[in-house]
């Protein structure tokens with residue numbers, strides 16, 4: 408009897424140990440499943456967040472646009488004064504935008520130091536499917552605003568505009584040319600001046616649609632400057648549309664303004 412009880416006790420202990428082990432394993436597995444689930448849902452969150460960021464991020468010809476003025480309040484923006492760039496006109500991780508096809512009848516040609524005009528160009532591109540050509544200079548303007556201002560002032564005083572780092576394509580196929588630039592000192596920014604001096608002769612007979620971003624002081628004499636340069640270099644028979652003028656810190660909210668302007672551009676003979 409005693410022996411049998413002893414055997415029963417031993418069997419019971421073994422059973423309990425086995426059951427305990429199973430429970431421990433079960434708990435462990437559950438823990439793993441739970442933490443995997445937690446991990447998966449965190450990963451989902453991260454990837455859906457990054458997808459969200461990506462899809463809401465502005466792009467031009469598949470490359471991201473950085474525009475530090477966007478969303479700044481009037482007080483923080485200070486009419487664009489102090490705006491930094493990454494010192495690479497317009498983004499050091501991008502190749503200069505160059506989207507050229509054989510069939511397009513319109514082209515967007517733009518310069519942008521700190522990204523706002525590039526964003527405006529991208530909005531026009533989205534709504535027109537025009538080709539795109541970014542103007543790039545051999546020595547980009549400084550990231551620092553004051554240094555850029557000093558260089559721009561001395562270039563203007565000497566009328567010595569920057570050398571372009573750009574192979575200018577044959578523009579014969581285009582009927583409409585959207586010309587985009589930031590306003591500097593109430594006039595054209597110099598890379599656009601340099602481009603027009605060099606390629607303006609190719610713009611003869613074309614519809615010119617100027618668009619620009621600025622610090623709140625308006626288009627200045629920039630359109631007049633375009634007309635004068637074109638007349639001088641041989642592009643004399645142009646039709647000009649009304650200019651599109653957008654504050655540099657509000658380009659992300661300009662979709663409707665762009666749509667209305669594009670209708671007017673279409674209606675300009």
Ligand SMILES: Cc1cc2nc3c(=O)[nH]c(=O)nc-3n(C[C@H](O)[C@H](O)[C@H](O)COP(=O)(O)O)c2cc1C
Pocket residue numbers: 474476486487488490518519520521522523524525552555556559588589590591592593594620621622623624625654655656
């Ligand atoms: C050198 C320089 C001069 C500027 N001069 C003017 C100006 O006279 N009037 C104005 O409204 N904004 C002026 N701005 C502000 C820019 O036009 C504005 O920030 C623009 O959105 C910049 O465009 P981006 O980001 O495409 O370079 C100036 C900016 C710079 C860098």
